[in-house]
Amino acid sequence: MATLTRRHVIKLHKAQADFCHSRAPIRGFLGGRGAGKSHVGALDMIRRARRGRLYLVCSPTYTMLGDTTLRTFQDVAREMGVLAPGAVKISPPPMIRLSTGAEILFRSADDPDRLRGPNFSGAWLDEASQMNRDVYDVVIAALRQGGERGWLSVTMTPKGFSHWTYEVFGRERPDVETFYAATKTNPFLPADFAHDIRLQYGDGLRSQQELDGRFVNVAGAEWGADYFPDDIWFTDWPEAGFVATALALDPSKGKDVHKFKEGREPDYSAYCWGAVDQSGTVWIDADLDNVRDITRMVQDGIGHYRQFMPMAFCIEINVFQELLAGEFIRMAKEANQPISLPLWGITNTESKETRIRTIGPHLAKRELRFRDTRGCRLLVQQLRDFPAGSFDDGPDALADLLKMLRYLISGHQEGAGQPKLLRA
Numbered sequence: 001m002a003t004l005t006r007r008h009v010i011k012l013h014k015a016q017a018d019f020c021h022s023r024a025p026i027r028g029f030l031g032g033r034g035a036g037k038s039h040v041g042a043l044d045m046i047r048r049a050r051r052g053r054l055y056l057v058c059s060p061t062y063t064m065l066g067d068t069t070l071r072t073f074q075d076v077a078r079e080m081g082v083l084a085p086g087a088v089k090i091s092p093p094p095m096i097r098l099s100t101g102a103e104i105l106f107r108s109a110d111d112p113d114r115l116r117g118p119n120f121s122g123a124w125l126d127e128a129s130q131m132n133r134d135v136y137d138v139v140i141a142a143l144r145q146g147g148e149r150g151w152l153s154v155t156m157t158p159k160g161f162s163h164w165t166y167e168v169f170g171r172e173r174p175d176v177e178t179f180y181a182a183t184k185t186n187p188f189l190p191a192d193f194a195h196d197i198r199l200q201y202g203d204g205l206r207s208q209q210e211l212d213g214r215f216v217n218v219a220g221a222e223w224g225a226d227y228f229p230d231d232i233w234f235t236d237w238p239e240a241g242f243v244a245t246a247l248a249l250d251p252s253k254g255k256d257v258h259k260f261k262e263g264r265e266p267d268y269s270a271y272c273w274g275a276v277d278q279s280g281t282v283w284i285d286a287d288l289d290n291v292r293d294i295t296r297m298v299q300d301g302i303g304h305y306r307q308f309m310p311m312a313f314c315i316e317i318n319v320f321q322e323l324l325a326g327e328f329i330r331m332a333k334e335a336n337q338p339i340s341l342p343l344w345g346i347t348n349t350e351s352k353e354t355r356i357r358t359i360g361p362h363l364a365k366r367e368l369r370f371r372d373t374r375g376c377r378l379l380v381q382q383l384r385d386f387p388a389g390s391f392d393d394g395p396d397a398l399a400d401l402l403k404m405l406r407y408l409i410s411g412h413q414e415g416a417g418q419p420k421l422l423r424a
Helices: 014-021 037-048 062-080 133-141 164-170 193-201 205-210 257-261 294-308 321-334 352-357 360-364 374-385 393-409
Strands: 026-031 054-059 095-097 103-108 122-126 151-156 176-181 244-250 269-276 282-289 312-316 343-346 368-371 420-423
Touching: 014 026, 014 037, 014 176, 026 037, 026 164, 037 062, 037 122, 037 151, 054 062, 054 133, 062 095, 062 103, 062 122, 122 133, 133 151, 133 164, 151 164, 164 176, 164 374, 244 294, 244 393, 269 294, 269 374, 269 393, 282 294, 282 374, 282 393, 294 321, 312 321, 312 393, 321 343, 321 420, 343 393, 352 393, 368 374, 374 393
Parallel strands: 026 151, 026 176, 054 103, 054 122, 122 151, 244 312, 282 368, 312 343
Antiparallel strands: 095 103, 244 269, 269 282, 343 420
16 A cells, blocks of 8 residues: 655744754753744654554643644644644543544643553653653653654753753753754744843843743852852762761652642652761762652661761651651661661751751852762752752752761760751
8 A cells, every 4th residue: 555645845943953853762842932842843743643653742731732732733733734624622631633644642741640551652742841750751651652662852941950851851861862942043933022022031041041942040049050060070989088977868748749730849858968088078979859758768768878878867857857767767677687777866947048058158169079860960950049949958958968967077066956866
């Protein structure tokens, strides 16, 4: 049977064309307002969709899906001549069967668990910077229809360095290619559109994010880019002896379903561990997770202790966290290989912002080094956005770690607010 091929010329600007021609399994199109993100996302989906295959299109909410993503998709499909009469099922959830024989499901990303189930040959996440990380993780695991690896396209205006999209699309990663498009590069916009909007935004960080489509420190960040030079990163722990070592936890109450339904990510349970060398440099690693429950939080903490074997393991014991300390002691006793944790409690009386600001002098003096791991990258992203970012759990754990290390170096100097031993 002969294959029917339809040719249709669509005008694209360079970044859009490069995005469409990329063969990377995961591709990101990061653009300013009006840079043609949704248009190229819809076009890319239509031209790659194959007969008899199932595809997914996601938007942050059903309102955005109906107002922007679905509307744009239908406009592009009509222009390309692949939208037959009766092909669109608008009643929730929407679905479109193209005349090419491909079927497209349209879904909201406000509840990531509802995206589980079908296997897809490809997917498009529109405005992904307004989605939480669970959406990305669920979708990439579903790209396996017919025993083949599927592809993922993401279109968005970037958020700050602390957003999960920076980790995926802001850094070099295997199988991921990122394309940037400033508003002014779109020749199909009204004349002077970008110029007029920049006059309203000004030349600051907001313009760089909203018009240039770049990852930037959020406005109002405490510490600028010069506080985070490239040489803060390390891979392997130094072999030289350390003066003091510690592990710190800033707990969260686990997965907050209400925040997920509101399109917000829940708070992180944050572990930071590190060591001070004889020159005063602090070497740091971290593990930040916003979906683990109390049981896994305790299990992970015991695992980090076993691997790092620090002199002290400190936990903030304000309010409910004091009960958490007892849970650590209980589970450490009941482990297959029981251990005795050197557990210390910290009662914080200052505000979180005040505590985190104590990190500033260490950053200014270049005393902190961060291990190049996923957790530490997220920790540094949260530091870069503080106090204007959405999350500060990693920096709060780091502040407790530094307090514990100072206490150990001082020879357990007594004083208000100092750590207290809970279990030797």
